[in-house]
Amino acid sequence: MKIAIIGSGYVGLVTGACFSEAGISTVCVDLDLKKIDNLNKGIIPIYKPGLEDMISRNVKKGRLNFTTPLASAIKEPEVVFITVGTPPNEDGSADLKHIIAVS
Numbered sequence: 321m322k323i324a325i326i327g328s329g330y331v332g333l334v335t336g337a338c339f340s341e342a343g344i345s346t347v348c349v350d351l352d353l354k355k356i357d358n359l360n361k362g363i364i365p366i367y368k369p370g371l372e373d374m375i376s377r378n379v380k381k382g383r384l385n386f387t388t389p390l391a392s393a394i395k396e397p398e399v400v401f402i403t404v405g406t407p408p409n410e411d412g413s414a415d416l417k418h419i420i421a422v423s
């Protein structure tokens with residue numbers, strides 16, 4: 321099974337790492353070129369205990385990848401998770417513009 325995670329921030333990166341650890345071929349996508357470049361170099365932008373080792377292990381096993389182009393990344397996966405940010409609007413509701421853009 322293949323999955324794609326769109327948005328490689330706190331939620332997406334951890335989710336992608338955990339799915340790949342469970343043996344699922346996972347591609348994590350982000351429009352932040354620098355973030356993806358760093359992830360491909362093994363530079364992890366957040367700290368969670370064990371996350372760096374988990375990412376490194378699964379990248380080496382070839383079942384965790386990081387990329388930017390959305391269209392090609394979602395061609396093969398059977399499941400796509402959208403984990404982009406939803407910052408609060410002035411009235412406290414969630415701003416869904418990033419989710420709508422990805423959808």
Ligand SMILES: NC(=O)c1ccc[n+]([C@@H]2O[C@H](COP(=O)([O-])OP(=O)(O)OC[C@H]3O[C@@H](n4cnc5c(N)ncnc54)[C@H](O)[C@@H]3O)[C@@H](O)[C@H]2O)c1
Nearest residue numbers: 327328329330331332349350351352403404405406418421
């Ligand atoms: N961080 C938490 O602890 C937490 C807890 C519960 C719920 N959430 C929810 O999870 C969701 C994600 O939160 P987060 O903290 O991971 O956000 P984040 O800001 O850490 O990560 C979002 C990522 O999405 C990327 N992105 C934005 N637009 C994109 C697009 N069009 N294509 C590809 N990538 C795009 C950004 O570059 C960023 O790297 C939000 O709805 C948030 O409310 C977060």
